[in-house]
Structures are given as structure tokens and as C-alpha cells.
Amino acid sequence: MFRLFRSDFFNFEALRLLSFTAHEGGEIAEFFTAVARIKDQDEESWYAAWMEAADKAEALATEAELAGNRVAARRAYLRVANYQRSAQFMLNGLPGTDSRLLTASEAAISNFSRAAALFDWSYHRVDIPYEEGLDLPGYVFLPHPSTRLPGGKLPLLIQTVGADATQEEIFYIFPMAALELGYAVLTFEGPGQGIVIRRHGVPMRPDWETVVGKVLDFTEGYATAHPEFDLDLARIALVGSSMGGHLALRGAADPRIRACIAVDPFYTMFDLLKSRMPDPVTNTFVAGGFVPDAGWDYVFGLLGRFNPMTRWEFDFGRWMLGVPTAAQMLRRMQEYTLGTSDGVGFLPRIRCPVLVTGARFSLYSQPEVSTQRIFEELVNVPLDQKEMWVAEDTAEGGLQSKVGAFTVLTTKSFAWLDRMFGIERKIHL
Template structure:
């Protein structure tokens, strides 16, 4: 048996050798380049899986993280624990269709539960909000050209607003004029006997929708008497899904339009705490740098340069081909397309970026990331700054934490909180530890209230 196996290996090696020798040197070089590039680009993901931190999907960081993100909202009214654990047990890691089917089935189940509760409005509302979260999660992995993406998004938002009505949560849907467009916002009034004159304004990131932020921070803010607002800016939520408005790095203009509208509609607002959610931390920093009406700035989770992670994962020579405004050979995007087949994280990130940034070329999608950074913006921020980060964040390393903190040279104060694994808040955006990070945020807000 061993002799047969050895002979088979020899024959395979000989066949590959003959095939390789028949190729031109140019083709040989390209094949070797793709093999090496694939190994290098996937290496950080292999290392991540080997650490054992991806507990829900041990072999896939993206599927683990997004599941934990949805599960974490159990503490703020958007999920129940065991039903999620059962649902993800039937999902195949790295398979977007399996992901969609699993989460949609769970969302449909919650909608059926809500329909049963004719008299218990709280039970109905809780089921609807969970369904909204599950539909959002189901939609997450679908490609932009899949007709089910818009349909599932609409199911999520419809369930969300029905849930708020069932629970009698006071809220106001706002239309925000911005250039030639209208952006959608949602405002929750706080208790004026407490801190209703202070607005917690949250900016989404690369992949969130404004409705999700009710679970992320909105409920915690309202419980403490603060007013809360979120909106879908260009490239986000309804702006990209319903109106096709792509991302822009000029977020100072975007957020200024939002602040103009909300302070006109609610002149009782005296202070604004601007909170960036993931990539939204970059957008929030850009906004705070040009608007003195921002009283405090929170980077929830630290982010300095959106191109950092993909750039660091590539060989320098290849990164130079990607992150440039010079014309690049077609093989650069072809190579990226090839490596995307082996990484659900890379496949989703680039395809999603192509959609929300309105760019077809894969390499150019990544190149646009470099315009989302704060080296010129952070030094202009004068408000107090809070920086939050987990030690196992798969987008940020220790060096970037120092770089980010040092960049806020004119800030009234800088507070950094780094969460370790034992805290449960060690992942990106502290998913799975909603009470902890929000308590730290509000403790800091109380200390800085004017």
C-alpha cells in the first residue's frame, strides 16, 4: 500500500513537472506569483483560526464574528441566545447561501411567534425586534445583485418599526436634506428630566444600518435618559439600498447636514456626543474635526486607516500595485479575484466594497480605502476623545492604538480603554459585551458633561 502511494506521488509530481516545463517563463512566473500571493493573503486568517478565538465558527472568523454580533443583542432586546446557537449549528461556514437560509428561517420563525401574540404587546414587540436583527444578519452575506438582498433588508426594517410600535418606543423618522439627496434618520427623544438635552449621535460603518444601532447603543442611551439618533449616510443602509448613493470620504459635509436638521427640529439639544461604529469611527473623526457643535467624540472601536488591514496582509510589492492612483495591470484585480475564492472574509469585504463605493474593479475598491483615514482630521479635533478597542480585534494591532491616540494632538482629553479576553469585550467593536462597553462609555460621558 505504501509503495502504491509513493508511486502515485511520483507520477503526480512528474506530470506537474512536465506541465510546468511546457509553460512560457511568463506563465510560470504568474502561476508562482498567484500561489505565493494566495498563501500570504490567507496567512493572517489561518493564524486567526489557530488561536481558537473563533468559537462559534472555529474555521471562519467572519461567520463567527457576525454570529456573535447578532447574538450580542440578546442583552438589548434583539435576540435570544439558544435559538441562535441552534440555528448556526445548521449553517456551513463560508457558504453565503447556507448563511442566508439559516438566518432567514430563524427570522421567519420569530415573525410567526409575533403573529401569535394578539394580547401581549411586549411579547410581540420582542419577537419582532429579534426578527429584524435576524433578517439583517441573513441579508449580510448576500451579494448586491441578489434580488433577495433588498427584499430581506425591507423585511428587517419593517419588522423593526413594527416592533417599536408594539413596545410603544417613542421615535421619529427624519428626512435629512443632503446635497441633491435625502438621507434617512431615526431619532429617539430622551427624558428631559434626566439627560434629554444631550444627544448620542451614532454613525454607522462599512456594513451597518441605522436600525441596528438601536440594539448597539440606542437602548442603553434611552435607559439613562439620553436622546439618541442614527442615520444612513452615503454607502449605508437605505442610502445605498434604496437610492444607490455610494460612500464619500467627505463626511464632514454629511454629518453637518444631519446636525443642522436635528438641532433645528429639536432646539432643546444642548450637547452632542458623536459615536463612530467601526469604520464609522473614521467618519465621526472627520465630522468632529470640522464641526464645533460636537461636544465629545467616541471611537467605538478604534480605527485610523481603513486600508491598514488589507495593506498589511499583502506583500509590499503587490500592495504598491493596489494602493496607487497610477494605472495598474489587469492581473492585479485578477489575482485578488482568485484569492477571494479561498477567504469568505476577503470575498465579502471586496464584493461589498464594490457595491457601496460604486466601483467595479476589485483593486480600485481597496485603493479607495486609503481615502478613509484620519491623519489630517484627528489633529483638528478639540473635544474630549474616548478610544475603545479589544486586544483580539482582527482589524487593529497595538501599534495602531498608539498611533490613533497620538494623532489627537489638540483634544481636550484622551481616554483609551483596551479590553482583554477575560472581559469578554476583546473582539472588534466589543461584540458580545454590550453592557460592559456601553457602561464604560456612559461613565466617561457623565464625567465630561458640561
């Protein structure tokens, strides 16, 4: 496959942004102009190039607004938001030390909201009660009346983000496709994610079913308070990609979730370490007691010095998980698992239909390690209600999170979800 950068890190992240050009999240010429100004594995050049692209797109948005061109203004503001989000991405490796991280993130949210105000879909910002003193930010989107499904209430798609994505970014994938197909959508960011960790410093938690439970409590109250929205609480689907796929599987244990789509999830987060470290090193850590924590911090610092991707991942991981050292991060990673100490596992708690996918060229874990195991441990989901799809080619979704093949992902996913929810579609010419 053609490469934009020599390093896997910058190449993948550039492809990630390029993937959104088909969904109003980028413009081809703007994209390649920015890429040409980026030095491989240089975070500062990455930040500067995308912020410059955002500034130029914002000027076009203003021009379109002055001309009364609603569609052009919306598209430009979506690009502004996505470029600003992408710019701050590389700063995630410097958590708490670079004010641009929060500034760019808040600017991206603001510009996404400016675009959303120009959608044909209905858009509502919501605050989801989480813990005392903290609400989780979310969006509720309702489809245009012309795309509503006949004869009933609106099925609801809830999307949880993963490790390094934001709810504004993931809008271009499942939420946008869902709205075009007549689904209502709720997105949210939980602890350790998006603006929640950037603004409040609240780290992630492994028992994501608790977070999803609070989101569902809110959803029930919201549907009652807004009967005019016609939300169908009997048809709620939960979706997530990569780490979000893992979190979605945790949330799917709640019986109020009636279907789950887990895109390229890991079974246990600690497996990700195995793709970054030699087996003897990981085995030594698991055995414990041989190397003091300071020794592990030195090892990871040394590895990061020679590999910017590894350094970024370890720094971001410590921030997201709320721990100060590499050794503590590795211990915390072992808590993010679908296994249990009694050997039974978490997945037997899920009884709703599940679509789980894998990616042959994943940066993190192979399908045999995660996808196959997850599918096999869904023992309480009837065979005709669970499906495994492993993409073997990049054009079919073989990269992590189906980067570069989002249309393929949503086409297959909604065909499956429609079947599970008893939705039949016909094309009328």
C-alpha cells in the same frame, strides 16, 4: 474562546448576532437552532437559516399581538428584524445581483418599525435633507419621562453607522443604553450605508464631516420645530464603531459636536488591506506602475477563490465605495484616512472630548497601528478630556467593535460621557 464556526468570518458574524440576545435582538434557542443549520462559509445556508428563524419569530410576534401582549410582541419583532438583517448580510458580497438583498433589508426595517411602535420610549422616523432628490433616513428616540435627567434639557447622542451595519442593528447597543440613561438619540444612515446604498446605490464619501454637518443642520431645525422635546444642542455627542468610529472622528471636527466616542476605528482604511495581503504585495501596489489594473483584479479574484471572507470583503468594498474594479477600490481606500497630504493630519481639527478604543483581537488593525496613533494626534484636545481604552481580553471587548461585550462597552462609554457632560448619577433604592 469557544468557537461557533471554524472560519473566522462566520464565527465572528455569528458572535455578532449572539451578542444581541442580551438586548432583545435574539433568543438563545432560536440562535443555536439556526447556527446548527448553517454550513461554514456557505452564504446560502446562512441566508436560509436566519430567514427561517425570522419567520418563526414573526409567528410568535403575531401570536403575542393577538393575545394583547405588548412586550412579547415588541421583543419578537425586534428579533425578526435582526434575523432578517443578519440573513442579508452574506448577500452583501453579491451587490446589485441578488434581489433578496433589498427585499430582506426592507423587511428588517419594517419589522423594526413595528417593534419601535411598541417601545416605552418615544420614536419618530425622520428624513434628513442631504442632496437634491435624496434624503437620509433617520430615527429620533426620546427617553421615557421616568428616566429623564433632573433639571434640564435632554443631552443628545447621534450615532453614525459604519461599513456593513444598519441603524436598526446598532440600536441594540448605544441607542438602547442611552435611552435607559435619559439621553435622546438620533441615528441615521448616510451614503454608502444601509438602505441608502441598497435602495439608491449612492456610494460612501471620505469627507464624512460634510455628512455630519447636514445631520447637525437638520438637528438644529428639528429642535426648533419641536421645543417640546427639550433637546440640548449644547450637549451633542457623536458615536460610531469600527468604520463608524473613523467616520465619527471626521464628524467631530464640527464644533457643534461636544463629545466623540470612536469605538475601534482605523486610522486609514488602507491599513485593512495589510491584514489581508502580504507586505510585498501591498508595497508593490503603493509603489505603482509595475502591475496593470487587470493584473490586480486577477490577483484579488484568485485570493477570493480560496478565501470566502476576502472575496466578500473585496466585493462589498467595491460596492460600498462605488468602483467597479479591485485596483480602483484600493485607490479609493487610501482616501479614507485621518492623515493629510501636508503632514499635519485631520485630528488636530478636533477640539471636543474624545474617547477612542482599540481591540487586541481586531480582524482589521492593531491598537498600535490605529488607536494609539489617533490618541497621540488629538493634540488640541486637553489631556483630561481624551481617553484611550484598549481591551486586551475578549470578555472585556477585545473583539472588533466590542462584539460579545456590548454591555462592557456602553458601561464604560457612558461613565466617560456623563463626566464630560457634567452628569452625576446616584442609585436610589
